Each structure stands twice: as structure tokens, then as C-alpha cells.
Amino acid sequence: MFKVISKYWWCQILGWLAYFLINAFIFSVSADLLVFTLMGVMSTHLFRYLIHKADWGTYSLDKQLLLFFWILVGSGTLLFICYYLILRFIFMDEQPISDVFRRLVTAYLIATMWWTIYFLYHYVERTTAEKVDQLTLQATVKELELKTIKAQLNPHFIFNALNSIRALVDENPQRARTAITELSNILRSSMAAEKSETVSMEKELNIVRDYLALETIRFEERLVVTYDIDPDTLSLQVPPMMLQTLVENAIKHGISKTINGGNVMISSHLKGLQHEITIENTGQFVENARNGHGFGLESTRQRLSLLFGNRASFAIRNKDAQIVEARVLMPIL
Structure with a gap:
């Protein structure tokens, strides 16, 4: 069963679980924390799906930086809005303005961390793949050179x-x-x-x-x-x-x-x-x-x-x- 879970979902599950446990240990387990964590998983996964549909890996560096900024803002905003609406209209929890502002800042900080890690991971992965392709190409060119002399x-x-x-x-x-x-x-x-x-x-x-x-x-x-x-x-x-x-x-x-x-x-x-x-x-x-x-x-x-x-x-x-x-x-x- 565990073998079919992708690396992305392992990181997603373990990352948000760690966030939940750390906050539960420092503060306490609450509906507020649970809703925020679940909305975090939802918002980041939704925006990941959207950028994959847009085939962001083919974008230039400038476009990727612009994309990073917009999905950071978009996922952070979506996380906060969903969290606030669920607490307000489902749990009937009217939080003080200070707590609302704190969660808004937290939403953007979490989004920034999540997308920074995500983009850095894919940057390293692509760079490694390009180096492997380069080495493969060099080896192939040499092999083709020998074949060219012998066959061509x-x-x-x-x-x-x-x-x-x-x-x-x-x-x-x-x-x-x-x-x-x-x-x-x-x-x-x-x-x-x-x-x-x-x-x-x-x-x-x-x-x-x-x-x-x-x-x-x-x-x-x-x-x-x-x-x-x-x-x-x-x-x-x-x-x-x-x-x-x-x-x-x-x-x-x-x-x-x-x-x-x-x-x-x-x-x-x-x-x-x-x-x-x-x-x-x-x-x-x-x-x-x-x-x-x-x-x-x-x-x-x-x-x-x-x-x-x-x-x-x-x-x-x-x-x-x-x-x-x-x-x-x-x-x-």
C-alpha cells in the first residue's frame, strides 16, 4: 500500500502532520488548528494541480518567478479565506481580530515556505536530470563517433x-x-x-x-x-x-x-x-x-x-x- 504513495504525497502528509503536531504540543488541539491544517493541504494541492496543468516546467525563469509570486499569494489567500469561512459559519467561532490577523500572516508564511521548498526541489531535480542527460549525450557522441568511423x-x-x-x-x-x-x-x-x-x-x-x-x-x-x-x-x-x-x-x-x-x-x-x-x-x-x-x-x-x-x-x-x-x-x- 505504502509503495503506491508518491513522494509528493509523503511530503505533503508528513509536512502538514508535523505542523499540526508541533502546534498541538505548543498550544493545544483545537478545531481552529485542525481546520487550518486541512485547508493548508487543500489549497497547496489545488494550486499544484493548476500549475501542472499549465506545464510550468516549460516556462522561462522570469515567468517561473512571476508564477511563484502569484501562486504564493493565491494559495495563502485561499487557505485563509476557507479557514475563516469554515470557522465562522460552520463552527460559529467568532475569533478576535488579533487572532484573525495572526492566522492571515501565518497563512502567507506557510505558503511561502511550502512553495519555496517545492520550487527548490524541482529546480534541483531538473538540474540533476540535465547533468545526467549531458553526460549521456557526451557518452553517446563518443560512441557514435566510433560507429561513424566503422560504419558510416x-x-x-x-x-x-x-x-x-x-x-x-x-x-x-x-x-x-x-x-x-x-x-x-x-x-x-x-x-x-x-x-x-x-x-x-x-x-x-x-x-x-x-x-x-x-x-x-x-x-x-x-x-x-x-x-x-x-x-x-x-x-x-x-x-x-x-x-x-x-x-x-x-x-x-x-x-x-x-x-x-x-x-x-x-x-x-x-x-x-x-x-x-x-x-x-x-x-x-x-x-x-x-x-x-x-x-x-x-x-x-x-x-x-x-x-x-x-x-x-x-x-x-x-x-x-x-x-x-x-x-x-x-x-x-
Whole structure:
């Protein structure tokens, strides 16, 4: 039975019980004390219910301070009014003005103590949770970095890139040198991914351009790449290597499986207070199929969840019979 009682109700019951017993010991047990204690439980619980309905945890610090003041005044006033009306009209107890004033002051003091403890508890709890999330995120970024090296920039990609470069050495030495630089940039970025939680969209896009430039050598006219990038999004922060992961997924499971190749379109736009990134490619996405999509898509969902919680989303779908669309929505940082 006791296991199903929440921490809140344990604190509520024990706190008000302690108040009742201390006052009963100092003064005496009376209807006055009993009514005041019961009204205290009622008023604090009612206002707690109201602020939970308002989802106060999402408020800014300024709004939370304002909320603290108003619920302090509101719960203290409600406590006193209910206490006074019950004594006056139910128990027919007409107290002296001095006692009424004393109870009014007590009501506000108790409300101040109760809400101060309540807000401090939730502040400490949220701070602790944020630190745990931060540590989890750091551990995940490092783990994803290792997986990125092993799975995303896999030996097959490096092998294909080196073969393409080797073929260019004699026929187009200048392009071969450029390709080596592009491959170097990609490797350097993947190795540096664990050092930061986010990078600018511009930096991420440069890595994708290098990656696609190398893939264009291999696919030639079978790969057509287009960009639709809002300049205002270039300074926005995104998870490192996320865009590259999704673009490689489009090449590996879309373009490479199509005899005539196809198109890849990368878009980046502002959508209200969110940053929307979409990658469209020729092909078809098969839900739950064992086609190798798993790691790239799951790592994208995991990183977005750890960085932004439910403020970000990721979805992949067949836009029509020819096109697959991967769509990321993130809050603006």
C-alpha cells in the first residue's frame, strides 16, 4: 500500500502532520488548528494541480518567478479565506481580530515556505536530470563517433573513393588532387565529431559537398545533386555528421540500387521557430526491411532526442512512387 504513495504525497502528509503536531504540543488541539491544517493541504494541492496543468516546467525563469509570486499569494489567500469561512459559519467561532490577523500572516508564511521548498526541489531535480542527460549525450557522441568511423565512413566508401582517385591520377591530375583534399576533409570531420555536440549548418554542408563530389566521380552522370539552401540557416547549429549520414543513406540505398541512378536534393529552410532539413532521393524506402538503413536512421533519432528532446523530430517516408524523403525538424539554436 505504502509503495503506491508518491513522494509528493509523503511530503505533503508528513509536512502538514508535523505542523499540526508541533502546534498541538505548543498550544493545544483545537478545531481552529485542525481546520487550518486541512485547508493548508487543500489549497497547496489545488494550486499544484493548476500549475501542472499549465506545464510550468516549460516556462522561462522570469515567468517561473512571476508564477511563484502569484501562486504564493493565491494559495495563502485561499487557505485563509476557507479557514475563516469554515470557522465562522460552520463552527460559529467568532475569533478576535488579533487572532484573525495572526492566522492571515501565518497563512502567507506557510505558503511561502511550502512553495519555496517545492520550487527548490524541482529546480534541483531538473538540474540533476540535465547533468545526467549531458553526460549521456557526451557518452553517446563518443560512441557514435566510433560507429561513424566503422560504419558510416566504412572501408567500402574509402576503397571506392581511392579507386576513383587512382583512375584520375593520369587522366586528370588536378581533379585527383582535389579529390584527395575532399576525402581528407571528410576523414578529419569524422574524427573531430566527438569534440562538439553541434556544428554550423555551413560546416556540415561543406562536408556533404566534399562527400558528394567524391561520389560523383564514381557515379558520373548517374548522380545528379541539387541544393535548396536558405542562407539564413547556414549559421544554425546541427548535430555533426548527421546530414552526411542521411545523404550517404540516400546514395547507398537509393541511387546505387537504381540502374539509371537518380537525383539527390538537399533542402534547408526556416519553418517558424524550427530548422527544417529535407533530403529527397530517387528510390523507395521499405519500412522494417533488413536493408541496412538501421544504423544511420536510428543514430539520427537518438542524437536528436538527446540534444532536443521532444522539440525535434525525424521521419523518413516514400514521398511518391519514385522519391524517398527524409525530414528533420529541430529548434533554432
